[in-house]
Amino acid sequence: MPDxxxxxxxxxxxxxxxxxxxxxxxxxxxxxxxxxxxxATQLERPLRIVHVTDLHVGRVTPMRVQFEAAALAxxxxxxxxxxxxxxxxxxxxxxxxxxxxxxxxxxxxYATLGNHDHWSGSREIRQVxxxxxxxxxxxxxxxxxxxxxxxxxxxxxxxxxxxxxxxKAVRGLHHDLPAIALSHIAEEAESLWEHxxxxxxxxxxxxxxxxxxxxxxxxxxxxxxxxxxxGLYGTRQTGPPSGxxxxxxxxxxxxxxxxxxxxxxxxxxxxxxxxxxxSIDEEHGEQPGHAGRPPTARKQAQRAxxxxxxxQKRDQAAxxxxxx
Ligand SMILES: [Fe+2]
Numbered sequence: 001m002p003d004x005x006x007x008x009x010x011x012x013x014x015x016x017x018x019x020x021x022x023x024x025x026x027x028x029x030x031x032x033x034x035x036x037x038x039x040a041t042q043l044e045r046p047l048r049i050v051h052v053t054d055l056h057v058g059r060v061t062p063m064r065v066q067f068e069a070a071a072l073a074x075x076x077x078x079x080x081x082x083x084x085x086x087x088x089x090x091x092x093x094x095x096x097x098x099x100x101x102x103x104x105x106x107x108x109x110y111a112t113l114g115n116h117d118h119w120s121g122s123r124e125i126r127q128v129x130x131x132x133x134x135x136x137x138x139x140x141x142x143x144x145x146x147x148x149x150x151x152x153x154x155x156x157x158x159x160x161x162x163x164x165x166x167x168k169a170v171r172g173l174h175h176d177l178p179a180i181a182l183s184h185i186a187e188e189a190e191s192l193w194e195h196x197x198x199x200x201x202x203x204x205x206x207x208x209x210x211x212x213x214x215x216x217x218x219x220x221x222x223x224x225x226x227x228x229x230x231g232l233y234g235t236r237q238t239g240p241p242s243g244x245x246x247x248x249x250x251x252x253x254x255x256x257x258x259x260x261x262x263x264x265x266x267x268x269x270x271x272x273x274x275x276x277x278x279s280i281d282e283e284h285g286e287q288p289g290h291a292g293r294p295p296t297a298r299k300q301a302q303r304a305x306x307x308x309x310x311x312q313k314r315d316q317a318a319x320x321x322x323x324x
Contacts, residue, residue, distance in 0.1 A: 027065060028251070029265040030072055031283045035180075035273035036198040036236040036244060042178040046274035047146055049180065050078035052105075053203025054250025056116065057098040058089035061252030065266065066097075069251045070104035072268045079146045081105050083134070084203045085114025085158060085184035089254040092121055092314075095128055102132035108144065109134040110153045114184035114204060115160035116254055118307045121314060137182065139165040141173055151273070154197055156183035160204065162304040164188055170195040178273065186228040187292065189245035193234070198243040199271070205229050207249035211261030217290070225293030230263055233289045236277040244286060246271070 035046075050073045057066055073081055083105075087098055102109075111134050117125045129136050137155020144151050154170060157163035166188055173179060179197045183189065186202035193200075207230035208216020220229045227233075234244035249259075249267035259265060272280060295303070 027259075027266055028069055028072055029249070029262075029267045030076070030270065031267055032270040032272070032280065033232060033246065033282050034236070034275040034277045034280050035271055037238045037276055038198045039178050039273040040276040041238075042176075043149055043151075043274035045147070045149065046272050047079045047149065047151060048076060049080050049082055049201075049271040049273055050076050051082045051084065051201045051246065051248055051269040051271060052251060053084040053184075053201075053248040054086040054114065054206055054252055055083070055098075055101060056086055056089050056250070056252030056254050057101055058094045058252070058254070060089060060254065060257050063097060063101070065251060066101040067104060069266065069268055070101060074104070074106045076268070076270050078270070080144060080151075080153070081107065081109040082153070082180075082182050082201050083109060083111040084182045084201055084248065085112050086116045086203060086250070086252075086254070087111075087114070087125055087129070088116055088120045089252075090116070090120060092124055095124065098125075098128055099132065102129065102134060105132075105134075107133055110142070110144075110155065110182065111136050112155040112182045112184055113138070113158050113163075115158050115303065118158055118161040118163060119310050121311070137169075139163075139168040141169060141179075143174070143177065150177050152177050152179040154179060154181035154192065156181060156188050156192070159183070159185035159188050160303055161307050162300055166191040166195065170197065173197070180271075180273070186233075186245045186247045187226070187294075189228070189234065189243065193243035194241050196241070199236070199273075200243065200245040201248065201269075201271070202228070202245060203248045203250050205247055206253060206259075207231075207247070207264050207267070209253065209256065209259050209264050211263040216261075216264065221290035225290075225295075227289040227292030229290070231284055232286050235286055
């Protein structure tokens with residue numbers, strides 16, 4: 001879909017040109033959105049944030065796809081790249097491949113972890129990210145200066161495995177500076193909005209991977225109980241504490257590679273912070289969220305216990321290796 005800039009200048013966006021040059025038809029959608037109205041009042045010039053989530057580097061997702069995602073992110077000429085977790089699938093077997101993929105992103109790059117990272121070993125995955133010059137925000141925030149403009153990046157650790165602490169992440173946040181947040185789990189957004197963060201980028205659902213006939217909304221929204229399944233939710237208008245959250249469709253998968261439906265396509269998302277909502281053509285506007293159903297205490301405990309259990313297995317395996 002041509003945007004206003006393309007129509008007025010006759011130039012095509014760089015990511016569309018790159019896609020034509022790629023040898024195989026792209027399986028990755030590039031979706032573009034304006035930021036929150038508050039950002040338009042805070043920024044003198046727009047900042048371009050590229051969001052990529054759920055790489056799941058491993059056996060299920062071809063490296064060609066991973067490299068294409070990085071190339072599309074770079075082709076957008078971002079001021080900053082945001083990665084919102086699930087870098088691996090079920091273990092540490094593909095950390096070399098992860099290094100190779102991460103090295104392709106042209107920074108600055110900021111990241112938060114997802115549930116698969118905690119289950120696979122958060123210490124080792126953080127190390128890989130940091131060696132790739134990616135700043136991992138574990139319930140913390142940082143101020144980034146881009147071309148003379150400051151923006152705050154808040155990172156919330158994974159809520160699915162019980163590692164999220166929004167209060168800690170926003171402590172000391174400057175309310176006169178623009179802010180966005182990264183959180184693998186989108187449901188953390190409401191708490192972030194209350195603390196003055198108007199736009200949250202997230203992942204985890206992979207858009208449900210099958211979006212035909214609203215199947216993803218039915219399963220992930222109604223059956224599993226997610227409030228937010230894929231795309232933009234909330235509001236980008238100024239007003240009482242409120243905000244928007246974007247759930248990216250992600251790039252990879254941990255179990256099933258199948259993706260069916262336009263909205264299920266792998267995705268690189270561009271956010272133009274500082275451009276008011278409605279000023280550019282967008283894939284869709286804000287959608288109403290589902291009622292949502294938080295996990296029971298028992299379910300939450302099971303997810304957290306899996307992190308501990310997996311770490312014990314890795315420790316035992318390392319101990320056996322040392323004794324040999
Ligand atoms: Fe994921």
